[in-house]
Amino acid sequence: MSRTFLTTGAAKVLAPREANVGDRLPYLGHLDEVTLQTRDGLLVQTLHLAGFPSETAPDDELNYRKAIRETVLRGAASSRLAIYHHVVRRRVTPAFPDPPEEPFCAGLDAGWRDRLAGRRLYVNDIFLTLVRRPLQGGAGFLERLVRQPGAKAADLERELRALNAARDAFAAALAPYGPRTLALYDGPGGAQRSEPAEFLSLI
Numbered sequence: 001m002s003r004t005f006l007t008t009g010a011a012k013v014l015a016p017r018e019a020n021v022g023d024r025l026p027y028l029g030h031l032d033e034v035t036l037q038t039r040d041g042l043l044v045q046t047l048h049l050a051g052f053p054s055e056t057a058p059d060d061e062l063n064y065r066k067a068i069r070e071t072v073l074r075g076a077a078s079s080r081l082a083i084y085h086h087v088v089r090r091r092v093t094p095a096f097p098d099p100p101e102e103p104f105c106a107g108l109d110a111g112w113r114d115r116l117a118g119r120r121l122y123v124n125d126i127f128l129t130l131v132r133r134p135l136q137g138g139a140g141f142l143e144r145l146v147r148q149p150g151a152k153a154a155d156l157e158r159e160l161r162a163l164n165a166a167r168d169a170f171a172a173a174l175a176p177y178g179p180r181t182l183a184l185y186d187g188p189g190g191a192q193r194s195e196p197a198e199f200l201s202l203i
Helices: 009-017 059-076 103-117 137-146 152-173 195-202
Strands: 027-030 036-038 043-049 081-092 121-132 179-181 184-186 192-194
Touching: 027 195, 043 152, 043 195, 059 081, 059 152, 081 152, 121 152, 152 179, 192 195
Parallel strands: none
Antiparallel strands: 027 036, 036 043, 043 121, 043 179, 081 121, 184 192
């Protein structure tokens, strides 16, 4: 909405009827440093995976890692837990160390830098998002119907513990992939920023 439009008479009439942009978003905000809560009761946590050198790892190592991934996925299987996988591809500029002093190595280094300078290089950021959701369908309706007054906070705490346990299980199983939980952090000037929100803006 432009500044010019805001000064018109029509804007004064229509502005109160306009919905806030925030009302269109499904997120309430952070429940804690690593957990997002949605308006419909979902709890969301996201892991960033640094990756694994699969091209240089031996076949038996790859098969072992695959078996571990399958085991943890089977163990986490639940109608209350949804798992999402995203790959975000972004362009990067490589950072080079200082050139070597030895003439042959310096020439080789210069040729390699020139070769890379003419290419577009990309990195794949891998994210694993875990979503803990309330019971669905008739079972969920009955659970909400018989819930005692004041039990909502206890239910939320129980759901959060279950989500944390699932995240810890995935982080342990995927340790060779360098998992890191997205969280709140202090930005420039001390302003608090959200890595989970930044990730959502990418997708």
